[in-house]
Amino acid sequence: MVDESCISEQGASCRSRGRAVLVWSIVAALAIIGSSALLVWREWSLGAGLLIALAPVAPFIGMFIALRRSMGRLDEMQRTIQLEALALCVALASVVSVVVGQLQKLEIVGELDLSMGWVVIAGSYIAAYLFVKSRYA
Amino acid sequence: MAMSLVSPEVRDNVENRIRVLRGEQGWSQAELGKRLRVSRQTVNAIEKGRYDPSLPLAFRIARLFELRIEEIFTAQDESQDGGAEASDG
Structure with a gap:
């Protein structure tokens, strides 16, 4: 996905930025899972609890910085796709949250663990991105 | 704007001759993308009419092929009318 969206003359740099986003995302996900497990465990x-609870913030900041750098390398169509995917993601995540809220009643x-909301957002974004991208292919 | 969230009824279809012009130059989509500073995927979408380029990109395309924008891009209703409106200006 990252390779295809790279502008040819910036290929190598763009790919490495795409990989950075992926790596930071994985680290952030692992940090949340690890942090949650440690907090439940004992x-x-x-002080220690706060440190463990807020540990995932650091990789998330890394992910946002990598994402911002990566977005700067996208061309106009890729940015349009990202924007439309974001709009769909908000709609999808809203529907899911409303449905889950009603079912809870x-x-x-x-x-549900509120910190797991990112799973819904990430899932919605991936689904929305693939849908929007397919319409431009 | 191109497809996606905009319904087909609302969209103004724009046709273009980029694939033909690119073929005449013997360029691949990737090569054209490099010259236009866009991705191969974007060149492909423009050629298929799935994405309408912005005005700056349309100017870059026209400059690259040394043509006027209206010689490359044509609104579908114009092409059906024999390009009457386009030739007025």
């Missing part, structure tokens, strides 16, 4: 002091769905 009681921590307030009926107690069909139990309490």
Whole structure:
């Protein structure tokens, strides 16, 4: 996906920026999972607990910086695709959150961890991106 | 703007001769993309009429092929009318 969207003359640089986004995303996901597991696993002091709870923020900042650099290398059509995917993602994530909220009121769905909201957003974004991209292919 | 979220009824279809012009030059889509500073994917979408380029990009394309924009891009209703409106100006 990253290779295809790279402008030819900037190919190598663009690909490395795309890889950086991917790597930071994986690290951020692992940090959230690890942090959640550690917080459930045992009681921590307030300081240690805060440190573990907020640890995922660092890789997320890295991911945002890599994403911003990567976006700067996209051409106008790729930016249009990203923008439309973002718009669809917001709509999709909103629908999912409303549906889950309503189902919780009926107690069909139990309490959900709010920090896992990124899974819904990431999933919605990937689905929206693939859909929008396919319409330009 | 191109397809996607905009319904086909709303869109103004624009045809172009980029594939032909590129063929005459013997360039690949990637090579044309490099000259226009866009991706191969974008060249492909423009050629297929799935994406209408911005005005700056349309000017870059016209400059590259040493043609006027209206010699490369034609609105579909214009082409059906025999290009009457285009030739007025």
